[in-house]
Amino acid sequence: MIAPKSLFLSLALIGSTATANPLLNKRDVTWGPIAGFQATTSEIISTVSTIYPGKMPSGQKGYMFAWIGIGAETGDLIQSIVGxxxxxMSECTGSAADSTWCISSxxxxxxxxxxxxxxxxxxxxADTNYENGIIFNYTLIDKSTYLWEQTMTDAVTGELLSTYQxxxxxxxxxxxxIELQDNNGAAPTGTVEPQYYTNTTIVFAEKDAAYKDxxxxxxxxxxxGIATADGGKxxxxxxxxxxAMTSS
Structure with missing residues (x-):
């Protein structure tokens, strides 16, 4: 849940009414595979993508989070998480909390x-139907206040799995x-099957024709298949x- 330092350098104060959990500074954080873009010359106003996360590691001893993050070199990092x-220790509750992916915004x-x-x-x-795919959607719903909405939904049924503004x-x-954190010295298990993000869209306020570069x-x-049909908006x-980072 922590941004790669190479991408998001520092954080600024912006108020929130969500549950706020202090980060455990003693956790060791490492990174698995990452895909991203250098900063746009415009600004992001929405992004949508469907993740197929594969099977969750069994007997997890640490923490492993798959996420899409949007942010800037200062300020908040928006990140819905497949954890x-x-x-x-899950953010989710219920009988499936320890046996399947926890979806949170x-x-x-x-x-x-x-x-x-x-x-x-x-x-x-706690998403027992993760094989359906999970749709990330981050949208700037009020530019005058920079109010952002996150949703995660089941790609087949449309069920709302998580949301936050x-x-x-x-x-x-x-x-x-892929973010990996230990748990009091116990190492996490990374992905045991490949993960796929499909049909990803990133929309800008203004065109950025060189974004692909x-x-x-x-x-x-x-x-x-990175492409634009409207000149870069x-x-x-x-x-x-x-x-996969390890075998199942």
Whole structure:
């Protein structure tokens, strides 16, 4: 749930009414495969993508989070999360909380005291139907206040899995990530099957015809089919593939 330092350098205070969970600074954070773009010359006003996360690791000892993040070099990081947690530590509740992916909509930022926290929306789902695919949708719904809305929905049924709204400022950076955190020294398990992001769309306020030139990947992630049909205001990505990090 923490932004890669190479992409999001610092965080500024923006108010929120969500549950705010202090981050455990003693956790060791590492990164799996990442796909992203350098900052746009415009600003992001919406993005949509469908993730097929594959099977969740069994017996998770640490924390593993798959997410799409949008942000800037300062300010909030908007990140809905497909998460794998140690037993009893999930953001989700219910009988499936320890056996399937937890879907949550979150923002990484600073609270009113200046402490770094993870703001977590109240609507969260232990998703037993993850094979249907999960649609990320981040939309700037009020530019005058920079109010952003996140939703995560089942790609087949349309069921709302998580949602959250927060005033979070201008967004210029976009990336996927696999984030890994230990749990009191216990190492996390990464992806055990490939993950796929399909039918991704990134929409800007103004055209950025050279946006594709800033595409990059790390640790084996790959892109296919990056294109624009309107001169750079709307970009589509056919598929992003995140390789399995370990065998199941």
């Amino acid at each position: 794998s947690y140690p037993a009893g 979150e923002v990484y930022g600073l609270d009113s005291t200046g402490a770094t926290v993870q703001f977590v929306g109240d609507k969260r789902t 927060k005033k979070s400022g201008k967004m210029t950076l976009w990336n996927t990530a 800033g595409a990059y990947t790390e640790s084996g992630a790959t892109y296919s 709307t970009w589509t990505i056919e598929k992003i593939t995140v390789p």
